[in-house]
Amino acid sequence: MSTNFPEKYHDLQVLLGKLSKEASGAVSGFAHLHKEAMAAGTLATKFKELMALGIAVAIRCDDCIAYHVHDALKAGASHAEVIETLGVAMMMGGGPAAMYACEAFEALQQFENKNSSP
Template structure:
């Protein structure tokens, strides 16, 4: 069975194949946001972890946990970013912490 990040990569390939114009426009949009941001990459990734939990997207959580680690976030910072989302979203969002813990354990343990 594929990991959530692998599933996301497959999805991106499929989107790029089927609607390259839309996918490239979306990538350009997000690249422009990041490029002009006053927020460092590490903190962007941590914010995106919380947003991914609130959106209930396991593939997004996996990708953003990996990105946060790549940009120097510690395991504790990653977990705390997820817990902030739980504080805002309550127990239904807590169920998505499973993906944060699974990804963090693969990266840090």
């Protein structure tokens, strides 16, 4: 059964909102770290999101894949840039990463289809 990554992204947003009410310090601390780490600097946010996606594939984190495919596209990454990122992730993570690269490819297709729908 395939994962609906746009739905997963939405569900995680809702859950993080709920978790932030119970663990506000930890969640706000992580949110601040995320904001600062992904802010444009010497590297554009798009490249930082692509790096995060590559790491997500290499460490095999489905939820991270949902976030970073979404956020890489939002930051302006192209289809080709995401695909090249998946290739590097597979090289770094071997066979297991190749399987998660398939998951990220599916997420890419779903988010692109969702963004092209009226």
